[in-house]
Amino acid sequence: MSFEQIKKSLLVSLWFMVLTFPIMVIRVNTIYHTVEWRWHRMFGVGISVFVLSFLWRYLMGRKEAGLKRKDRGEADILSRSQKLLHEPRFTRPAVIMAGAFIIAFPFIFSIYQTNIMITALIYVVTGLGLNIVVGLAGLLDLGYVAFYAVGAYSYALLNYHFGVGFWIALPIGGGIGMLFGILLGFPVLRLRGDYLAIVTLGFGEIIRLVLENWNAFSFGPSGIANIPRPGLFGVDFSLREATIYIYFLMIALALFTVFVVRRLQNSRIGRAWIALREDETACQAMGIDKTKTKLSAFAMGATWAGMAGVVFAAKTTFINPASFTIWESIIILCVVVLGGMGSAIGVIIGALVLILLPEYLRAFSEYRMLLFGAILVIMMVFRPGGVVSEVRQTYQFKGKGD
Amino acid sequence: MKPVLEVTKLTMDFGGLRALDRLDLIVQEGEIVALIGPNGAGKTTFFNCITGIYPPTKGEMFVYPNEGHPVSLKGLKPNQVTEKGLARTFQNIRLFPNMTVLENVMIGRHCRTKSGIVGAVIKDKRTRAEERKIVEDSYTILEKIGLTRYVNEFAKNLPYGAQRRLEIARALSTEPFLLLLDEPAAGMNPQETKALDALILKIRSEEKISILLIEHDMKLVMSLSDRIFVVDYGKKIAQGTPKEIQNDPAVIKAYLGEDIDA
Numbered sequence: 001m002s003f004e005q006i007k008k009s010l011l012v013s014l015w016f017m018v019l020t021f022p023i024m025v026i027r028v029n030t031i032y033h034t035v036e037w038r039w040h041r042m043f044g045v046g047i048s049v050f051v052l053s054f055l056w057r058y059l060m061g062r063k064e065a066g067l068k069r070k071d072r073g074e075a076d077i078l079s080r081s082q083k084l085l086h087e088p089r090f091t092r093p094a095v096i097m098a099g100a101f102i103i104a105f106p107f108i109f110s111i112y113q114t115n116i117m118i119t120a121l122i123y124v125v126t127g128l129g130l131n132i133v134v135g136l137a138g139l140l141d142l143g144y145v146a147f148y149a150v151g152a153y154s155y156a157l158l159n160y161h162f163g164v165g166f167w168i169a170l171p172i173g174g175g176i177g178m179l180f181g182i183l184l185g186f187p188v189l190r191l192r193g194d195y196l197a198i199v200t201l202g203f204g205e206i207i208r209l210v211l212e213n214w215n216a217f218s219f220g221p222s223g224i225a226n227i228p229r230p231g232l233f234g235v236d237f238s239l240r241e242a243t244i245y246i247y248f249l250m251i252a253l254a255l256f257t258v259f260v261v262r263r264l265q266n267s268r269i270g271r272a273w274i275a276l277r278e279d280e281t282a283c284q285a286m287g288i289d290k291t292k293t294k295l296s297a298f299a300m301g302a303t304w305a306g307m308a309g310v311v312f313a314a315k316t317t318f319i320n321p322a323s324f325t326i327w328e329s330i331i332i333l334c335v336v337v338l339g340g341m342g343s344a345i346g347v348i349i350g351a352l353v354l355i356l357l358p359e360y361l362r363a364f365s366e367y368r369m370l371l372f373g374a375i376l377v378i379m380m381v382f383r384p385g386g387v388v389s390e391v392r393q394t395y396q397f398k399g400k401g402d
Numbered sequence: 403m404k405p406v407l408e409v410t411k412l413t414m415d416f417g418g419l420r421a422l423d424r425l426d427l428i429v430q431e432g433e434i435v436a437l438i439g440p441n442g443a444g445k446t447t448f449f450n451c452i453t454g455i456y457p458p459t460k461g462e463m464f465v466y467p468n469e470g471h472p473v474s475l476k477g478l479k480p481n482q483v484t485e486k487g488l489a490r491t492f493q494n495i496r497l498f499p500n501m502t503v504l505e506n507v508m509i510g511r512h513c514r515t516k517s518g519i520v521g522a523v524i525k526d527k528r529t530r531a532e533e534r535k536i537v538e539d540s541y542t543i544l545e546k547i548g549l550t551r552y553v554n555e556f557a558k559n560l561p562y563g564a565q566r567r568l569e570i571a572r573a574l575s576t577e578p579f580l581l582l583l584d585e586p587a588a589g590m591n592p593q594e595t596k597a598l599d600a601l602i603l604k605i606r607s608e609e610k611i612s613i614l615l616i617e618h619d620m621k622l623v624m625s626l627s628d629r630i631f632v633v634d635y636g637k638k639i640a641q642g643t644p645k646e647i648q649n650d651p652a653v654i655k656a657y658l659g660e661d662i663d664a
Contacts, residue, residue: 260523267522268515268533271501275509278498285453285492287484287513287576296519392502394554395537 129304135341137297138277143204149324151309177306185298223320340386412461489578499558510575
């Protein structure tokens with residue numbers, strides 16, 4: 001702890017004391033027209049910032065040391081967390097315990113908790129879907145919620161007009177989602193990066209505005225109510241049973257999504273997606289059809305959103321356009337980026353953290369969004385690759401080498 | 403001898419700038435042909451026209467695959483050109499940095515394989531067999547190029563010379579009959595250049611692939627090529643064997659400028 005460092009930390013804490021002075025120290029009592037000066041708070045800020053700045057410097061130092069190791073090629077291709085995920089001694093008990101917890105969850109906790117978990121699982125599925133588009137194919141899609149809305153409304157409308165049940169609507173919702181994915185894909189084939197982001201953002205808003213204003217079709221802002229919950233051979237469920245049923249259904253859908261996405265990731269198509277993300281020109285020069293690859297990424301991503309949308313409609317039994325704002329797209333994107341682009345486990349962790357955290361932070365309700373923001377910023381500073389960064393499949397060749 | 407690539411009167415305009423001016427070029431089977439010229443002469447533009455990255459303004463381009471009819475490259479997309487049997491490398495390395503070395507080569511197999519989304523998900527017998535074949539073929543190519551020790555390394559972590567070789571490996575895995583190399587020796591030290599020289603000769607003799615390369619390293623160009631084309635300001639100013647080119651007054655003028663004493 002050198003003098004230099006102490007000086008720096010003092011300056012930082014002084015700066016923060018000045019910065020937070022108006023909100024932390026001054027309080028104007030508008031009824032008695034008096035001003036309250038809470039000086040003790042200022043010292044609190046000063047001391048905590050002083051300590052935090054040391055912690056920050058220590059962590060930054062560690063991070064830089066790690067980067068240097070990587071530059072010298074000393075670090076392994078797998079990071080510590082990735083190694084842990086490949087260690088059977090760790091993964092086997094972890095999987096068994098997680099499995100047991102997942103099965104027991106709805107019976108231990110209340111319906112309310114189960115409902116939150118279902119919401120988180122819906123984000124797991126949409127996150128994994130968006131992961132195909134953003135994480136693998138590298139196409140920044142800010143209007144992803146549109147496909148989610150398409151799925152939800154297809155179930156709601158099909159049910160309203162034709163009495164179509166949940167189980168038939170689920171694949172139809174996925175299919176219509178896929179169609180819309182291709183529909184969006186065509187006009188944006190030539191775009192990349194920020195331009196693509198803006199167009200997809202617009203697309204998301206168009207879908208929402210259409211749903212909001214086309215009263216004859218979608219019943220406008222008043223939405224559609226009385227959407228039936230999923231059935232099971234005509235068994236009548238109580239609310240609690242229905243919730244548990246949807247919970248397990250979502251678990252199954254999430255597992256299915258993980259299975260499909262992981263298989264795609266290490267397939268011929270998945271490699272083409274990643275190549276497209278890495279270098280579009282080189283990818284095309286290596287014989288990959290850019291059009292097909294992009295469209296398939298959009299279509300596959302949108303399918304999961306469509307299916308998740310159907311489940312969402314069935315879970316809430318009521319949908320209106322307010323559920324499908326740009327904010328939802330952003331959250332799903334945060335799930336992917338925070339969890340780790342291109343990594344299925346990362347996306348699951350990301351979804352659970354981002355959806356469950358705000359729920360359990362309700363205790364600090366006033367500071368909830370503040371904490372949420374702080375966690376995002378800290379994550380991006382220290383782990384820009386997400387919680388679990390992408391792992392590429394490796395192959396063993398025995399007896400060979402040069 | 404039969405030609406593998408025949409380009410006639412290729413012209414490329416960028417607005418008012420004529421980057422290529424009625425350029426003719428032929429590569430015969432089994433030949434190593436070099437395209438040289440000062441910076442900005444239009445060499446890379448020529449490559450980009452052939453490989454479908456730019457649509458040329460005028461002119462004809464034909465390739466003659468080992469079997470079958472001549473194919474016009476006009477109007478083909480880059481991936482279609484690669485399917486026809488032309489593969490290229492880039493002047494500034496364009497690997498897929500966050501994929502492993504093996505995966506980079508596996509990408510080259512993409513256009514010669516065909517399993518789709520359904521196959522990838524259900525992993526049927528055919529898809530598994532194809533996937534295994536892709537891995538084996540790619541590894542064989544890495545063995546030939548001498549990159550097996552990096553097989554599971556990320557492409558971005560390779561030393562510079564190895565990255566250049568990986569680009570060649572990736573191009574080879576698309577099964578080309580004509581390989582287009584854009585400044586393969588750029589930034590290499592003398593030892594690496596020497597190894598590259600040997601590698602290019604090996605590719606020609608073992609794989610029966612014709613090679614068209616752009617290069618500034620004159621030593622390499624002179625030792626490797628059977629014939630040389632010289633371009634300046636988009637026009638062909640000379641063509642011939644290395645010996646002829648070395649003594650061509652037009653070439654000397656283009657490279658060194660007007661001789662004051664003459």
